[in-house]
Amino acid sequence: MFRILPTVLLLLLAALPLTAQENQRTAFNEGLARFSELIMAGELGNAVDFLRPDAALSNDEIAGLNGQLQALYEGAFTGSDTVRSEALKGGFRQEMLAFWTEKGEYFYVYLLLHARDGRRVVLSIQYDTDFDKLFRLF
Numbered sequence: 001m002f003r004i005l006p007t008v009l010l011l012l013l014a015a016l017p018l019t020a021q022e023n024q025r026t027a028f029n030e031g032l033a034r035f036s037e038l039i040m041a042g043e044l045g046n047a048v049d050f051l052r053p054d055a056a057l058s059n060d061e062i063a064g065l066n067g068q069l070q071a072l073y074e075g076a077f078t079g080s081d082t083v084r085s086e087a088l089k090g091g092f093r094q095e096m097l098a099f100w101t102e103k104g105e106y107f108y109v110y111l112l113l114h115a116r117d118g119r120r121v122v123l124s125i126q127y128d129t130d131f132d133k134l135f136r137l138f
Contacts, residue, residue, distance in 0.1 A: 028113075028120050032095075039099050039109065040077045044069035044127070051111070051122045072129065075101045083108070084138060091115035096134055110134040 031051070038047035045065030049057045057065075083096040097109040108131055112124040128134050 031120075032097075036080050036097065036099075039069075039097075039107070040080060042066060042070045042073070042076065048125055051125060069107070073101050073105055073107070075103060077107070078102045084135070086138060093120075094138065096138070098131075105129075106131065108134045110137050 035047050035051055038044075038050060043066050045057060045062030048055065048065060049062055077099045078101055080097060080099045083098045085093070085095050087093050091114055093113045093115070095111045095113070097111070099107045099109070106129065108128055110124070110126040111122060113120045113122055115121075126134060126137070
C-alpha cells in the first residue's frame with residue numbers, strides 16, 4: 001500500500017497545474033468573449049475599460065472612445081474572429097482580433113497579455129482600421 005501512495009500523490013499533483021491552466025484559459029476565453037461583445041456593440045471605451053481597469057478611464061473618456069468607434073462605422077459589426085494568436089515565452093501571449101461590418105469595413109485589435117499569479121494581465125491594447133499597422137507587431 002505504501003508503494004502505491006507516492007504514485008497516487010504524483011498523479012494528483014500532476015493534475016493540479018492542468019486544472020489551474022484550464023481554469024485560466026476558460027477565464028481568458030470568457031473575458032475575450034465579453035470584450036468582443038462590447039466591440040460588436042460599438043462600445044470601444046467600455047471594452048478597453050473592461051480589459052484594463054487599471055487604466056482608470058473617466059466616463060467622458062469611455063464615452064469619447066465609444067463615439068469614435070461608432071463614428072467610423074455606419075452599421076453595426078456583423079462578425080468577428082481571431083486573426084492571429086501566438087504564445088510567446090515566459091507566459092506572454094499576443095492576439096489580433098478582427099471585427100467587420102456588412103459593408104466590408106474592418107476594425108482590428110491587438111492585445112499583449114501575460115499570465116502570472118494564476119491570472120492573465122492585459123499589458124497593451126492597440127486598435128486601428130489599418131491591418132498592416134497591427135499585424136507588424138507579430
